[in-house]
Amino acid sequence: MKVLVVGGGGREHALCWKLAQSPLLTKLWCAPGNAGIADVAECVPVGTEDIPALVEFARDHGVELVVAGPEAPLTLGLADACRAAGIPCFGPSQQAAALEGSKTFTKQVADAAGAPTAAWARFEDADAARAYIRAQGAPIVVKADGLAAGKGVVVAATVEEAEAAIAEIMEDRVHGSAGASVVIEECLIGEEASFFALCDGTVALPLAAAQDHKRVGDGDTGPNTGGMGAYSPAPAFTPAIEAEVMERIINPCLAEMAARGTPFTGVLFAGLMLTAQGPKLIEFNVRFGDPECQTLMLRLHSDLLPLLLAAAQGSLAGHHAEWRDDHAMVVVMATRGYPGAYAKGSRINGLDAAAAIPDAFVFHAGTVAGEDGAVLASGGRVLGVSARAATLAEARTTAYAAVAAIDWPEGFCRQDIGWRAL
Incomplete structure (x- = not known):
């Protein structure tokens, strides 16, 4: 099979590294790739957000599967454009990618599906947001509603911190248009975990969990980042918790997305808080985590390629993933x-x-x-x-x-x- 991976980060290097081991693979490209990816795939100078050029390359080179790495091309409609051209794409439609593109949309889906999540409110007015924060007290979580490259979340220990976050996100627009509105949530207490499941629109195949480290400094200090490290498996994420997450969060939300006419295909990344009351959904992402993906690919024993193709083609039933004990x-x-x-x-x-x-x-x-x-x-x-x-x-x-x-x-x-x- 001829495969095109879209992206140029550590996640895409890990995906290319794993795909390159597949006996089904005949040619692997990565757009745009990086200096390390060039060792396992042919890098092509096409930007991740140039949807027409990506589809044109795939069509001209007989690509049989496009694998979307980052969220940006998905929220811009890469999967829709590929499917319109008759090319299977691993990743959700533009409408389904709103699970990551809009914190509000995720909350609405979770509520409709009955999935446990933090209490929340949405604001487009900074003064109203500040008034809500003062009424709720701290600790409290402030999130830019749109895409902010993993940096749009502030876990505020004090009301003053939360109000400062409102000023930065909504008034100073440090994350651009992503901060036009905010979602303010109760601060959940527990251990965080990242859980991943492959989805084909109706069937969800559990993969594995990882734990990452968001803050820049040792001891979880300093500002949030896109991720400073991760490990898998996550000891706190037991088989019983996985079963509960599949039953109460992944499967109901997948069914809700299908019921809305926006079935989700690709990888559903659930950011979870393991609370005393059980696992609760913090957020969804619509792609593999970076750096969690690197740990998953190192542990995955199964051939990745047929799993991604089955998800893209709606034929995951009967597939399963085998993992190393490492x-x-x-x-x-x-x-x-x-x-x-x-x-x-x-x-x-x-x-x-x-x-x-x-x-x-x-x-x-x-x-x-x-x-x-x-x-x-x-x-x-x-x-x-x-x-x-x-x-x-x-x-x-x-x-x-x-x-x-x-x-x-x-x-x-x-x-x-x-x-x-x-």
Whole structure:
């Protein structure tokens, strides 16, 4: 099969790495890819949001499956455009992608499906939002309603923090139009987990759970990021909890989406809080998590390609995913300054030495190839230094050994990935 993966981050590197192992694969492209993806796929210079060019490339090259990595092309209608051209696409329609594109839509679907979630209210007026916050008290959660690259959520410990978040999101528009409205939620208490299920519109196939680390600093301090590291499996996410999540959240919401005439296909990423009252839905995303995807791909024993194709074609029934008994961890190396302003173009050395460590893997998230064969940093989150081992402690030791082998003075990482479980 000829496959086109859309995206250029660590998630897409992990997907390409796994797809490249499929005996069904005959050709793999990635648009636009990055310096690391180029080792396992042919990178093509087409932007992730240039929907007409992506469909034209797929049609001209006989692509038999398009795999959408990030959320942006899905919210712009990539899957619809592919299907209109007769090309199977792994990912939801533009309407179904509103599960990630709009926090309000997700809340409405969850409420209609009877799925447990935090109490919430939506505001388009900043003064009304502030009044609601003062009435509710803190801690409280403020979310930009639209897409904000994983940075539009503020868990405010005080009323003052929450009001400052309203000012930044709604008045200063630090996340652009995503902050035209906000969703304000009760602050759920418990352990967070990321759970993933493949969906074909009617059938949901459970994959696995992971736990990630959103804040930039050790001990979960500092601002939220797109994710500074993750591990899988998540010890707190037991088989009993998985069954409850499928029964009370995934399957009812999938049925609700179908009932609305917007069936969901692709991967449904449920951000969950494991509370004393049971698992509750924090949010849905409509793509694999980054960096959680890296840990899932390291653990997945099954061939990924037929699973993605079955989801895209509405034929998941009868399929199942087999997993290694191993644990996996990814430590994100980011450019100094992230998630604020940072410089691009610094040279990264030692990548071969890191990858040579047994059971270590380096997934590229924000890199470009330099003229002399060098690898240069081109983003905020730049590398996903990963490891797979029999225990989480061993995976952690290996991952940080690989981090130590990388010579990149302009980079940094958290030193405590996996602390919750270890």
